[in-house]
Amino acid sequence: MVQSMNTKVELTVKGSSYLGLSSTGKIMIGDKAFEYYNDRKVEDYIQIPWEEVDYLAASVYFKKYINRFAIFTKKDGSFSFSAGRNNKMLLRAIRNHMPEEKMVQSLGFFTVLKRGIVNLFHKSKKNQ
DSSP states (O other), X not given: XXXXXXXXXXXXXXXXXXXXXXXXXXXXXESXXXXXXXXXXXXXXXXXXXXXXXXXXXXXXXXXXXXEEEEEESSSOEEEEEOGGGHHHHHHHHHTTSXXXXXXXXXXXXXXXXXXXXXXXXXXXXXX
């Protein structure tokens, strides 16, 4: 059985993890960590202490709808999650444990495409 890192749970919502294949489960926000527990496999869980979080990037569409978010850690890379319609509420609960400067909006599709084209242009110009 998995032992929770939190002593006090502030919010629990249904959510999805996009680590490898997507899976559904429960996302818990507590006083000491962000935790995800899979519904089907008990041994499939993710626990990220607040001290280990480097920053959080949210995918925002039309300046209103949050599709998913990724938590980037200092050592272990990134973890992507979604809580469906509850993403805003979940991010507000996370904001109580992280400074707002570490919560950023991820780049949009067209911004990434534009930067890629500009970088290709600069690289080809540099090689001439």
